Amino acid sequence: MVIFCLIGEEKMKSIERAKSICFAGNNVVESFDASRSGAEHPSAISSFQRMINASKGKQIAVFLDYDGTLSPIVCDPDRAFMSDQMRAAVRDVSKHFPTAIISGRSREKVYSFVKLNEVYYSGSHGMDTMGPTQENKSYDDKYHYKTIDEEGNEFIVFQPAKDFLPAIQKMLSEMRERTEDIPGVVIEDNRFCLSVHYRHVKDEEDYERLEEEVEAMLVSYPEFHMTRGKKVLEIRPSIEWNKGHALEYLLDNLGFNDNSKNILPIYIGDDRTDEDAFKVLRERGEGYPILVSSKPRDTMAFHSLHDPSEVLSFLIRLGRWGFDNHHHIQD
Numbered sequence: 001m002v003i004f005c006l007i008g009e010e011k012m013k014s015i016e017r018a019k020s021i022c023f024a025g026n027n028v029v030e031s032f033d034a035s036r037s038g039a040e041h042p043s044a045i046s047s048f049q050r051m052i053n054a055s056k057g058k059q060i061a062v063f064l065d066y067d068g069t070l071s072p073i074v075c076d077p078d079r080a081f082m083s084d085q086m087r088a089a090v091r092d093v094s095k096h097f098p099t100a101i102i103s104g105r106s107r108e109k110v111y112s113f114v115k116l117n118e119v120y121y122s123g124s125h126g127m128d129t130m131g132p133t134q135e136n137k138s139y140d141d142k143y144h145y146k147t148i149d150e151e152g153n154e155f156i157v158f159q160p161a162k163d164f165l166p167a168i169q170k171m172l173s174e175m176r177e178r179t180e181d182i183p184g185v186v187i188e189d190n191r192f193c194l195s196v197h198y199r200h201v202k203d204e205e206d207y208e209r210l211e212e213e214v215e216a217m218l219v220s221y222p223e224f225h226m227t228r229g230k231k232v233l234e235i236r237p238s239i240e241w242n243k244g245h246a247l248e249y250l251l252d253n254l255g256f257n258d259n260s261k262n263i264l265p266i267y268i269g270d271d272r273t274d275e276d277a278f279k280v281l282r283e284r285g286e287g288y289p290i291l292v293s294s295k296p297r298d299t300m301a302f303h304s305l306h307d308p309s310e311v312l313s314f315l316i317r318l319g320r321w322g323f324d325n326h327h328h329i330q331d
């Protein structure tokens with residue numbers, strides 16, 4: 001079935017450009033573009049060997065975004081499934097290197113897509129992180145708790161936006177009421193933040209009204225703010241915590257603090273929110289921030305991958321290298 005998602009800002013632009021953004025086979029809505037970021041952001045696949053050489057004597061750790069990285073961008077957020085091949089590749093990588101998925105989705109939702117017990121999960125743009133249990137004195141105990149999975153493994157959960165949960169639930173009902181007469185709006189409860197999707201909002205006027213409704217609601221919730229993603233407005237608590245903080249938190253819990261030079265983190269992501277994590281790696285002066293994008297873009301990443309199928313090739317290669325070099329997670 002061919003489904004076109006030609007809406008909002010695309011509607012205003014030329015048909016030619018729209019075709020490249022919104023082709024529809026298999027419901028996939030982000031497609032290839034001939035141009036790519038070239039010399040500025042070399043391909044992580046062609047630079048693979050160089051990256052691996054730099055990892056000598058260091059522990060590689062892998063951090064992955066979900067939507068647009070492990071799964072293609074599709075029209076229906078509830079159907080952003082990951083392929084079995086991708087799941088196998090992530091599983092193989094996680095056998096050799098600590099691996100975490102850091103997503104804007106709720107932690108439970110991203111786990112329901114990925115279904116791997118071997119990886120750590122951080123949901124709600126890093127505001128809900130389940131990591132290894134090393135005592136971490138630098139973070140507030142009030143927002144930590146310990147938990148055990150079905151296999152008896154102990155984890156620590158850190159939820160720095162916990163105090164905002166009642167307000168988020170109120171906003172969820174209010175937003176649903178405010179937008180019930182705007183065709184095409186989908187509101188996703190991401191637990192510590194909300195996603196207001198407008199991919200299916202066809203009229204420019206409806207889109208403008210939607211933005212006004214979000215802004216009007218936020219007047220009564222000054223402790224929240226709105227950010228923008230791919231055809232989505234996101235409502236988030238205004239705390240100083242993002243995917244970059246979640247990455248640092250996980251590195252700390254894995255035993256690699258700011259000063260550690262024994263770690264080589266790889267972070268792969270496609271969205272604006274991933275830039276916070278790219279920035280952390282740049283500032284630490286170690287590791288590889290990799291942008292997933294078919295077009296050149298302003299980014300803090302050093303390398304790029306074209307799309308999730310290139311992410312798959314990269315992960316397969318990394319998993320094989322880990323196997324061939326006898327890297328075991330307990331080493």
Ligand SMILES: O=P(O)(O)OC[C@H]1O[C@H](O[C@H]2O[C@H](CO)[C@@H](O)[C@H](O)[C@H]2O)[C@H](O)[C@@H](O)[C@@H]1O
Nearest residue numbers: 066067073074075077080103104195230231232
């Ligand atoms: O941090 P991520 O894992 O990349 O999550 C970011 C948002 O991703 C999802 O929305 C995006 O993907 C959908 C499915 O492909 C697409 O329909 C939507 O237009 C995109 O914005 C997710 O639904 C959001 O909740 C996440 O915040």
